[in-house]
Amino acid sequence: MSVSTQFPSKNGIERTWHVLDADNQVLGRLASRAAALLMGKHKPIFTPFLDTGDPVIVVNAARIRLTGRKEDQKMYHRFTGYPGGLVEVGARKLRAVKPAALVREAIQGMLPKTKLGKQMARKLRVYAGDKHPHAAQKPVATSLG
Numbered sequence: 001m002s003v004s005t006q007f008p009s010k011n012g013i014e015r016t017w018h019v020l021d022a023d024n025q026v027l028g029r030l031a032s033r034a035a036a037l038l039m040g041k042h043k044p045i046f047t048p049f050l051d052t053g054d055p056v057i058v059v060n061a062a063r064i065r066l067t068g069r070k071e072d073q074k075m076y077h078r079f080t081g082y083p084g085g086l087v088e089v090g091a092r093k094l095r096a097v098k099p100a101a102l103v104r105e106a107i108q109g110m111l112p113k114t115k116l117g118k119q120m121a122r123k124l125r126v127y128a129g130d131k132h133p134h135a136a137q138k139p140v141a142t143s144l145g
Contacts, residue, residue: 008045008052015054017139019132023060025144026067027106033144034058035110038120051116055123057139058107062099062128066091076105100126 018037022030036042040052066074074091094102104126111117125134132139 006045008047008050010050013040013045013050013052017055017057017134017137018142019057019059019139020142020144021060021130022058022064022103023130024063024065027064027103029144030058030064031103031106031110033142034107034124037142038107038111038123049116051119053120053123055137056107056125057132057134058100058103058124058126059130059132060128061103061126062095064095064099064103071095076101099128 020030020034020037034056037056038053040046040050040054043052046052071092072090076089076091076094078087078089079085080087089097091102104124107124107126108117108121111120125132
């Protein structure tokens, strides 16, 4: 008797929207949970080379917590494309200017650095406040525990 393994197809993947509340949560813990949801690691049909993950909404990104002295010491780098165009921004300043970018950068850093990872990152929505325009998708509040 042979038992065949179910293989997920692109059309057969059910997606549930998840809401993560970042209020007073540690950045790394929230980011790893969000990345696992985006990749689909919480599902029994997880396949490393397919996008089986769910869309994730992160609210209250401005109220995320950084441990230790990261608020003062952590630096974010980007390159403008011009010679000498390396731009460094500290975590405190980035939080003041673009609080959602702090969370988005952490989550995307935990996704695969491939075309598949970019596809997963498109399912991520980050909002600085506690409101989001995705009520029609009936998102489920997900805990970090």
